[in-house]
Amino acid sequence: MKRIGILGGGQLGRMLLQAAANYPVETFAMENDESCPAAHLCHHFTKGNISDFNDVFNFGKGLDAITIEIEGVNVEALEKLEAEGVRVYPKPAALKIIKNKILQKQFYRDNEIPTSEFLITGKKAELHQQVDFLPAAHKLAMGGYDGRGVEILRSTDDLEKGFDEPAVLEKLVSIKKEISVIIAVADNGDTAMYPSVDMVFDNRLNVLEYQISPAELPEKVLWKVEAIALKVVKELKSPGIFAVELFVDLNDNVFVNETAPRVHNSGHHTIESNYSSQFDMLWRLMLGYPLGSTEPILPAAIVNLLGEPGFTGEAVYEGLHEILQIENVFVHIYGKKQTKPGRKMGHITILSREKQELIHQANRIKQTVKVVAGTN
Amino acid sequence: MKRIGILGGGQLGRMLLQAAANYPVETFAMENDESCPAAHLCHHFTKGNISDFNDVFNFGKGLDAITIEIEGVNVEALEKLEAEGVRVYPKPAALKIIKNKILQKQFYRDNEIPTSEFLITGKKAELHQQVDFLPAAHKLAMGGYDGRGVEILRSTDDLEKGFDEPAVLEKLVSIKKEISVIIAVADNGDTAMYPSVDMVFDNRLNVLEYQISPAELPEKVLWKVEAIALKVVKELKSPGIFAVELFVDLNDNVFVNETAPRVHNSGHHTIESNYSSQFDMLWRLMLGYPLGSTEPILPAAIVNLLGEPGFTGEAVYEGLHEILQIENVFVHIYGKKQTKPGRKMGHITILSREKQELIHQANRIKQTVKVVAGTN
Numbered sequence: 136m137k138r139i140g141i142l143g144g145g146q147l148g149r150m151l152l153q154a155a156a157n158y159p160v161e162t163f164a165m166e167n168d169e170s171c172p173a174a175h176l177c178h179h180f181t182k183g184n185i186s187d188f189n190d191v192f193n194f195g196k197g198l199d200a201i202t203i204e205i206e207g208v209n210v211e212a213l214e215k216l217e218a219e220g221v222r223v224y225p226k227p228a229a230l231k232i233i234k235n236k237i238l239q240k241q242f243y244r245d246n247e248i249p250t251s252e253f254l255i256t257g258k259k260a261e262l263h264q265q266v267d268f269l270p271a272a273h274k275l276a277m278g279g280y281d282g283r284g285v286e287i288l289r290s291t292d293d294l295e296k297g298f299d300e301p302a303v304l305e306k307l308v309s310i311k312k313e314i315s316v317i318i319a320v321a322d323n324g325d326t327a328m329y330p331s332v333d334m335v336f337d338n339r340l341n342v343l344e345y346q347i348s349p350a351e352l353p354e355k356v357l358w359k360v361e362a363i364a365l366k367v368v369k370e371l372k373s374p375g376i377f378a379v380e381l382f383v384d385l386n387d388n389v390f391v392n393e394t395a396p397r398v399h400n401s402g403h404h405t406i407e408s409n410y411s412s413q414f415d416m417l418w419r420l421m422l423g424y425p426l427g428s429t430e431p432i433l434p435a436a437i438v439n440l441l442g443e444p445g446f447t448g449e450a451v452y453e454g455l456h457e458i459l460q461i462e463n464v465f466v467h468i469y470g471k472k473q474t475k476p477g478r479k480m481g482h483i484t485i486l487s488r489e490k491q492e493l494i495h496q497a498n499r500i501k502q503t504v505k506v507v508a509g510t511n
Numbered sequence: 512m513k514r515i516g517i518l519g520g521g522q523l524g525r526m527l528l529q530a531a532a533n534y535p536v537e538t539f540a541m542e543n544d545e546s547c548p549a550a551h552l553c554h555h556f557t558k559g560n561i562s563d564f565n566d567v568f569n570f571g572k573g574l575d576a577i578t579i580e581i582e583g584v585n586v587e588a589l590e591k592l593e594a595e596g597v598r599v600y601p602k603p604a605a606l607k608i609i610k611n612k613i614l615q616k617q618f619y620r621d622n623e624i625p626t627s628e629f630l631i632t633g634k635k636a637e638l639h640q641q642v643d644f645l646p647a648a649h650k651l652a653m654g655g656y657d658g659r660g661v662e663i664l665r666s667t668d669d670l671e672k673g674f675d676e677p678a679v680l681e682k683l684v685s686i687k688k689e690i691s692v693i694i695a696v697a698d699n700g701d702t703a704m705y706p707s708v709d710m711v712f713d714n715r716l717n718v719l720e721y722q723i724s725p726a727e728l729p730e731k732v733l734w735k736v737e738a739i740a741l742k743v744v745k746e747l748k749s750p751g752i753f754a755v756e757l758f759v760d761l762n763d764n765v766f767v768n769e770t771a772p773r774v775h776n777s778g779h780h781t782i783e784s785n786y787s788s789q790f791d792m793l794w795r796l797m798l799g800y801p802l803g804s805t806e807p808i809l810p811a812a813i814v815n816l817l818g819e820p821g822f823t824g825e826a827v828y829e830g831l832h833e834i835l836q837i838e839n840v841f842v843h844i845y846g847k848k849q850t851k852p853g854r855k856m857g858h859i860t861i862l863s864r865e866k867q868e869l870i871h872q873a874n875r876i877k878q879t880v881k882v883v884a885g886t887n
Contacts, residue, residue, distance in 0.1 A: 149532060156529050156552060159828055159844045176532060178551045407786075410839050410862070424835045432808055452535055460801045463786050468535045486786070 136161050137199040139421055141173065142185045146469040146479065147204035147398050148173030150406065154414035158422055165194045172469045173204075188212045195221055200421045202375070203397050206234050207278070222322075224421055225396035229373035233396050236303045237276045243391055246370040249363060250391045251382070252306040259299040266291055268306060276301040308390055312383040314350050315401035316364035319416045319426055322374045327416065327426040329409060331360055332401045334380075345497035347436045347490070348404055352383070359389040367394055376417045378402060400439070400482075407465050407484050408435035433463070433486040436493035438500045440481040442474035448508030450474035452481075458500050463487065480506045512537050513575040515797055517549065518561045522845040522855065523580035523774050524549030526782065530790035534798055541570045548846045549580075564588045571597050576797045578751070579773055582610050583654070598698075600797055601772035605749035609772050612679045613652045619767055622746040625739060626767045627758070628682040635675040642667055644682060652677040684766055688759040690726050691777035692740035695792045695802055698750045703792065703802040705785060707736055708777045710756075721873040723812045723866070724780055728759070735765040743770055752793045754778060776815070776858075783841050783860050784811035809839070809862040812869040814876045816857040818850035824884030826850035828857075834876050839863065856882045 136159050141148045144166030152173055155162050162177040167184055174180045183190035185205070191212035195201045200222040201213070213227040225233075232238045243250035254265055256273070265271075269291075275284035275298050286296040287307070313334040319327045333350035336343055352360065364379035371377070371394070378399030380392040402413035411419070411427020419427055442450070449472060458464055468481040483504065485496045512535050517524045520542030528549055531538050538553040543560055550556045559566035561581070567588035571577045576598040577589070589603040601609075608614045619626035630641055632649070641647075645667075651660035651674050662672040663683070689710040695703045709726035712719055728736065740755035747753070747770070754775030756768040778789035787795070787803020795803055818826070825848060834840055844857040859880065861872045 152552075153529050153532050156525060156846070157841070157843050159826075159831075159846070162551075175538075175554045176528075176552055410783075419835065424832055427835075428838050450535075455535075456800055459795065459803075462804050462806075465533070467533050470532070470535070 137422060138163065138197070140164065140195055140198045140201045141177070141204055142191060142194070142201065142208045143204035144168065144171035144173035144180070145204055146172050146467075146481075149176060149469060150403070150414045150467070151202075151204065151398065151417065152176035154412065155418055157415070158418050160418065160422060163194065163198060165190065170472060172471060185209065192216060200224060202417065202421060203230070206230065206396070210234065222421070224373075224417070225371070225375035225377070226373035229371040229375075230396055232371065233394055235276050236274045236279065236393075237301060239393065240303050240305070242370070243367075246366070248366055248370070248391055249389060251308050254304045256297070256302050256304055257300075259294070259297045262288070262294045262297045262304070263291075265304060268304060269293075270307045272305045272307060273297045274303045274305060276303065308382050309385045310382045311385050311387075312350070312352070313392070314352070314360050314381045314383060315346075315399070316360060316379045316381070317399060317402040317405070317413050318364060318368045318377050318379065319413070319420060319429075320368050320374045320377065321420045321426055322423065325426055326365065326368065327429050328361060328365065329402065329405055329413070329429045330431055331357065332404075334401060342441075343439060345436050345438045345494070345501070346401055346404065347434070347493055347497075348408065349431065349434060351490070353387070356383060356387050356389065363389055363391060367391060371396070374420055376402075376413055376420075400479075403467065403482050404435035404437045404484050405429075406467070408432055408486055433488060434490065434493060436485045436497045438483050438485075438497050438504075439479055440468075440483065440504060440506055442476050442478040442480055443505045443507050444476045446506070446508040447475045448473065450480060451507050451509035453505040453507060454503035458483065458503050461485070461496055461499075464496065464500070474506050474508055513798060514539065514573070516540065516571055516574045516577045517553070517580055518567065518570070518577065518584045519580035520544065520547035520549035520556070521580060522548050522843075522857075525552060525845060526779070526790050526843070527578075527580065527774065527793065528552035530788065531794055533791070534794050536794065536798060539570065539574060541566065546848055561585065568592060576600060578793065578797060579606070582606065582772070586610065598797070600749075600793070601747070601751035601753070602749035605747040605751075606772055608747065609770055611652050612650045612655065612769075613677060615769065616679050616681070618746070619743075622742070624742055624746070624767055625765060627684050630680045632673070632678050632680055633676075635670070635673045638664070638670045638673045638680070639667075641680055642670075644680060645669075646683045648681045648683060649673045650679045650681060652679065684758050685761045686758045687761050687763075688726070688728070689768070690728070690736050690757045690759060691722075691775070692736060692755045692757070693775060693778040693781070693789050694740060694744045694753050694755065695789070695796060695805075696744050696750045696753065697796045697802055698799065701802055702741065702744065703805050704737060704741065705778065705781055705789070705805045706807055707733065708780075710777060718817075719815060721812050721814045721870070721877070722777055722780065723810070723869055723873075724784065725807065725810060727866070729763070732759055732763050732765065739765055739767060743767060747772070750796055752778075752789055752796075776855075779843065779858050780811035780813045780860050781805075782843070784808055784862055809864060810866065810869060812861045812873045814859050814861075814873050814880075815855055816844075816859065816880060816882055818852050818854040818856055819881045819883050820852040822882070822884040823851045824849065826856060827883050827885035829881040829883060830879040834859065834879050837861070837872055837875075840872065840876070850882050850884055
């Protein structure tokens, strides 16, 4: 039986381990927190720091394969493990490109993959020479995650918010849509692409409103989206699961925003809406089995459940009973003991043939389900 | 967060725990073997004997609810837990009826539920007075499981095989089909019925060949099957998941064979073929949520993977790579370290719109996938 480890024990690890139990595989997970979402669902849990060389190397040595559920892992340890024969998904070489936003942008440019115009900055003071380039997004090269490490600079007044460390300054694109495409890549280079996902943002709050799949795009734009996403994963030259996030601008030009080399929030609906989910797919490819089917069962939407503003403490879920009365609504609670404002606590998937029904139910769920803090 | 326990840690517990990770629930499981299929997938595993009063009572006290994955549990402990306020699925009163084949048959007769004719025997010697009743199946009242505790008595020559303990002698029915119906019953009495399942036996070897759902039955026979199955669960007056197994005879009469008060092998296809699986459904009802949808996504077949005759030892799975190339084939390996002849080691589900395709692929899988013993 193959022995496979996951670096990180959050919700992605949790859903990976749910899927793992279908296969002949002995599972390992490492995270700093023994009560993390994935800790109780693996054969062997190790308390450790995924960004520490020794912790990662000691965890991975002797395993057949290792994967990640977050980019902030020690890549040097993964390189050493790879050199010693452990299969690493994604390959450390690909992960290094993606972890560093400067290298990632240069990778797109070097491979003629459309991406927004950018400049590289080392110190905050350099921004004063780039006023003509604004409005732009300033993104820290290393360590950004989930909205941290990004500042929008619209005018000279904003320059003070910029980063004093290596960063990318990306010209803002007039975005019509944000699209994500999940692609699986097997060891032998075979690929399987899921239908594209429309990430619908609340422009006022700049938070993800809901996701809907398949995305509604003119056929020619969809072709561009799919061709570009496929080129990204081909050029990364690594097996694994990849989420390529793209912008469609007002003129239907398509740009790559960024790529995640792992299972991804924008693929959670695949658990119910596709015959083989992104989680199932990763096990198939790590175990050397043929890729599964990405065919959709029904169109889907998902809503992320975020900790309600103003509540910190033991999580309580309100409204689940009401929304589980809706046909083909599926709840995924991540088992995090503590909620805090904006923390990802779960997601809810809706399946329906009708797009309007998906949007209607997504909005209803957003109004009904709240993660608050209580005593139970 | 509710605390819910499972008595038994086999494959049913494993698949229950895979589904549990979607919900806000703290999970407990008890089994005598720390390396059982479910042990690593719960929050709290207890090594203990599910048929022992103290072990079951100590495991269950303080939980919000408890369920079973096998009938051979200590019912007296469950009764005491119920009296102390723990919700028990199924209710101990229903479990007591079902655990004892004499009580189960009397239950059907008392509630005018069609079942094959039967007599009750206490000692083997009594069988000599019942020769006119043959051919019949002699079934031990208590302790039979998975083919054990059943003898077919065709003539006086066979009487020696009969049981010398309380047992039921059931007149053999000329069976055209064996059907299973899975029904969920909520605390408030709401029910949800899955499409019926055709259990296709190899008559030569008397082993289950494959299962296919929905069953192919004339409409009027299907109505009888569904009405009778529903009457069984209504009269048992217990929430939970129930598998009602029925015979259809050559004249299209329908008889209840037996009922299992738990998730069941004949419902495994519901993981992929129905929007809410039998495992998801049990969590929904134990957590007090509305029942899920039993609507089929696509028709399904399943093949059980049994340990290959002649092999005992560490399990190795042959042929998985080949059959995972088939579209919409799903593997479920139960993670049992040791294989032995006939042991249930996993199952494989096939989805297809075409019944002939389901049968063709079921046969191909039976010929291709083997569970043998090896050193890896």
